[in-house]
Amino acid sequence: MTTQNLQKARKSEQLTNAFHIFNELSQNLSNSYQGLEEQIAKLNRELAFARSERLKTLEEKEKLANHLEKILAALPAGVIVLDAQGKIVNCNSVAINFLGEPIVERIWAEVMARSLIFVSNNPHECQLVSGKRINMTTSQLENDSGQIILLSDVSEMRTLQDVLNQQKHLSAMGEMVASMAHQVRTPLATAILYASQLSKPLIDKEKKQRFSEKILERLLYLERQVNDMLIFAKDGRLAMEQFSLATLLTHLSDGFRDYVGQDKIELKIINTLSDDEMIGNENALRGALMNLLNNAVDAIGVVVGTITVSVSQYGGHVRIAIRDNGPGVAEELRQRIFEPFFTTKPSGTGLGLAVVDSVIRAHGGKIQIDSTIGRGTVFNIMLPDKNQTLSLLPGGFSGKAIAEREMRHETV
Known part of the structure; x- marks a missing residue:
């Protein structure tokens, strides 16, 4: 075979190999394309499913949003x-x-x-x-x-609460009038009896003195009852003024001695205030404190006792603590002690401590009782000092403003 023929045979073989390789590559490419088409089809199916699920989710969310919108509107x-x-x-x-x-x-x-x-x-x-x-x-x-x-x-609810509170107050006043009729009649009859004895010409000086003291005692009792009744009827609304707490305590001590008329109970007053100027109703506050002292006297009874009134500064407040060494107050009584017409005394009206609570609240303060059986009782009173009271009353110290603020607070 000549060289030329060998070259032709070699080229023919190379061409055959090239076609063979091309066919293999073409087949591989076709297979790859088919596999790619299958993957694309699979992805399209998955995408369509995902889109369908997302549309369902969006539809559910839209339904939920519309439902919530309807609820909000309703x-x-x-x-x-x-x-x-x-x-x-x-x-x-x-x-x-x-x-x-x-x-x-x-x-x-x-x-x-x-x-x-x-x-x-x-x-x-x-x-x-x-x-x-x-x-x-x-x-x-x-x-x-x-x-x-x-x-x-809450406008309607507040209106109904105001009406209910008014009805309760009117009902309580009815009870008060019924109770006071008896409470006033008895000491008044006693005072009239002693006064009639004084008119007798042959009565000796000692009896005159004793009858006069009894009459004064009954009249002071009547005065307290009438004052309590008036304060309760006003629902604690008081006219306010500036006064000295030291002066109030002096009058309190003098009034206590006139009322007790005995030396077996010692009254101690400890005042550590540097500035004792207050804004409030001095007469009502003194009456409330006297009510607490009278209760302490009744609690101590016939034994020798001590009542201590401590006055001190406590932040922006004045703290007044009235402590006695009486028998103490049971827990079940402490829970109701400030309720109107609740009393454990046979001749009591149940107004005394209710009025005390009303007066203290009208001054923007609070009162609490702390007592242990056999160890005595402490009434703790917290009153805003002068600066604190002025800050509560931007329009000036008007008792009506304090009372209205307290009344609004009670109906909330």
Whole structure:
């Protein structure tokens, strides 16, 4: 075979090999393309399924959102949603009716300043410019992402509470009148009897003195009953003035000695105040403290005893503690001791401590009882000092303002 023929044969073989390789590559490419098509088809099926599931989820979420929207619209309360910056991002129609537009995209603090007036000691209760009373509650969203605010119209409930309180007060006054009729008649008859004895010409000087003391004792008792009745009828509303607590304590000591008329009970008064100027009703406060002293005397009874009145500064308040060494008060009695007409005394009206509580509250204060059987009793009174009282009364020291503030607090 010639060289030329060998070269042709070699080229033919190479060409055959090349076609063979091309066919293999073409087959591989075809197989790969088919596999790719299958993968694409599979992915398309998966994508279609995922899209279908997502559409279902979105549809369910949309249904839920619509359902929640209907619930919000049907709620009788206003609902406001805030973001983390305090901006209103959503609200229902009731909130818009309460606060007026615009609301959404507004800062909540600005809307409050525009539409709400806080009129009581309760930070959750306010008044709309329309006069409606609104109760406001706030709930924090998860991860501090904002807040939900609920506004409820409590105007009707407050009105009903006011009517109920008035009815209770009228009912209590009816009980008081029935009780006072007996309580006044008995000491009055006693005073008249002693007075009639004084008119006899042959009565000796010693009896005159004793009868005069008895008459004075009965008249002082009647005065206390009438004062209690008047204060209770006024529901603790008092005219306020500036006075000296030291002077009040001096008058209290003198009045106590006139009432007790005996040396077996010692009265100690300890006053550590550097500034004893107060704002309040001196007569009512002195009467309330005298009521507590009288109770202490009754508790001590016939034995020798000591009553200590301690007055001290306690932050922005004046603390008055009245301590006796009597037999103490049982727990079940302590729970009811300030209730009107509750008494353990056969001849008691049950008004004394109720009036004390009313007077203390009218001064913006509080009273508590601490007692241990066999170890005596302490009445702790906390009253705002002069500066604290002035801060409570921005319009000046008006007793009506204090009383109204306390009455609003009681109905919240």
